[in-house]
Structures are given as C-alpha cells and as structure tokens.
Amino acid sequence: xxxxxxxxxxxxxxxxxxxxxxxxxxxxxxxxxxxxxxxxxxxxxxxxxxxxxxxxxxxxxxxxxxxxxxxxxxxxxxxxxxxxxxxxxxxxxxxxxxxxxxxxxxxxxxxx
Amino acid sequence: xxxxxxxxxxxxxxxxxxxxxxxxxxxxxxxxxxxxxxxxxxxxxxxxxxxxxxxxxxxxxxxxxxxxxxxxxxxxxxxxxxxxxxxxxxxxxxxxxxxxxxxxxxxxxxx
Numbered sequence: 001x002x003x004x005x006x007x008x009x010x011x012x013x014x015x016x017x018x019x020x021x022x023x024x025x026x027x028x029x030x031x032x033x034x035x036x037x038x039x040x041x042x043x044x045x046x047x048x049x050x051x052x053x054x055x056x057x058x059x060x061x062x063x064x065x066x067x068x069x070x071x072x073x074x075x076x077x078x079x080x081x082x083x084x085x086x087x088x089x090x091x092x093x094x095x096x097x098x099x100x101x102x103x104x105x106x107x108x109x110x111x112x
Numbered sequence: 113x114x115x116x117x118x119x120x121x122x123x124x125x126x127x128x129x130x131x132x133x134x135x136x137x138x139x140x141x142x143x144x145x146x147x148x149x150x151x152x153x154x155x156x157x158x159x160x161x162x163x164x165x166x167x168x169x170x171x172x173x174x175x176x177x178x179x180x181x182x183x184x185x186x187x188x189x190x191x192x193x194x195x196x197x198x199x200x201x202x203x204x205x206x207x208x209x210x211x212x213x214x215x216x217x218x219x220x221x222x223x
Contacts (some may be wrong), residue, residue, distance in 0.1 A: 065210025
C-alpha cells in the first residue's frame with residue numbers, strides 16, 4: 001500500500017488548457033514537497049508546503065496543502081509544452097531517521 | 113558548476129559482474145542518499161548517510177554496499193549484478209529540513 005497516492009497517473013492535454021493533479025494520503029503529515037522530473041534528469045524541487053490550507057504560487061503553478069494536511073494539489077494555468085514532465089509529491093517521515101517518501105507521480109504531457 | 117554529480121551516466125553490464133557508481137556533492141550538505149527509480153518511475157530510498165554514518169538501510173540486498181569516504185561523497189558498489197537490478201539510480205543530498213538536490217541519475221542495464 002502506497003503512503004502517497006497521486007492522480008491521475010497520466011495526463012495529456014493541449015497547450016493553453018488548465019489542469020490539476022492531486023496527492024493524497026490516509027495519514028496526516030507535517031510538510032509536503034512537490035518535484036518535477038524531466039527525462040534523463042533527477043527530480044527538481046518546486047515547493048514545500050507546511051501549514052494546513054497553505055497556498056503557494058510559482059508563476060503559473062499553484063500549490064495547495066489541504067486543511068487537514070492529508071492532501072495537496074498542483075494547479076497549472078495555461079499549460080505550456082515546457083511544463084511536460086513527471087510531477088512527484090513527497091513527504092518527509094520524521095519517525096526514526098528522516099527520509100523522503102515519494103508518490104508514484106503524474107506523467108504530464110502538454111501538446112503544442 | 114554541478115551541485116550533485118554522479119558517474120557514470122549510463123552503465124551496461126552482464127549478469128554476475130560487479131560495478132560501482134560514484135556520487136559527489138559540492139553543496140556542503142550533511143546528508144546523502146541513494147534512490148532507485150524503477151521502470152514505472154517509482155522512486156524508492158535505498159540508503160542514507162549523515163556525516164559519513166549510515167542512518168537508513170531500506171532492506172536492500174547485501175549485494176549493494178554504500179561507502180562514504182567523506183561527507184561530500186557517497187558511492188554505491190553492487191556485487192553479482194542481476195537482471196532485476198536494472199533501473200535508474202539517483203544520488204541526492206540535503207541539509208536539515210531542506211528539499212533534496214538530486215543528481216541526474218545513472219541508468220544501469222544488466223544484460
């Protein structure tokens with residue numbers, strides 16, 4: 001059983017459309033990070049959300065942390081081909097040694 | 113100037129061979145990690161070192177042995193390679209509660 005579930009797993013849309021991807025857990029977590037991974041590269045940190053209900057914006061990307069701190073969403077406005085990539089959410093487990101646990105990712109393709 | 117660099121980028125080898133992957137970070141971070149990404153793109157932690165001390169070993173087969181000569185380096189040696197070891201291996205580093213900085217990965221193919 002995955003600690004983090006991401007949906008959808010695959011998403012292919014046209015340039016200019018809006019989209020939302022989701023990250024859910026049955027557990028409450030203290031903070032959550034979103035990463036983007038492009039082919040042939042490692043994941044790159046986009047944002048960390050910490051407070052329930054928190055909203056952070058990164059240009060056309062809007063990240064929200066659920067009020068109960070069990071879920072998060074990433075909304076992209078007017079998607080562009082450069083947004084294509086694998087979007088990963090991750091939570092930091094703090095019991096014992098700290099480690100980052102990843103969801104299975106959403107593979108996003110933006111078609112010109 | 114690459115923050116986390118790992119070599120080689122690609123590694124193709126036969127079953128039964130022994131191989132090593134090297135990783136270096138120039139960020140001054142205290143903690144380094146090895147992650148494995150399978151064909152479905154699922155990233156799973158293998159090992160973590162903090163200031164050269166092993167702190168996480170996630171039920172990885174004994175054929176995998178990490179070594180950290182200093183806090184800027186974390187190498188991964190794999191003995192008796194198996195077909196199932198084929199994957200992309202990522203090195204990463206972090207400091208405190210910051211996000212992780214990943215290398216660009218080593219694609220290992222065992223034939």
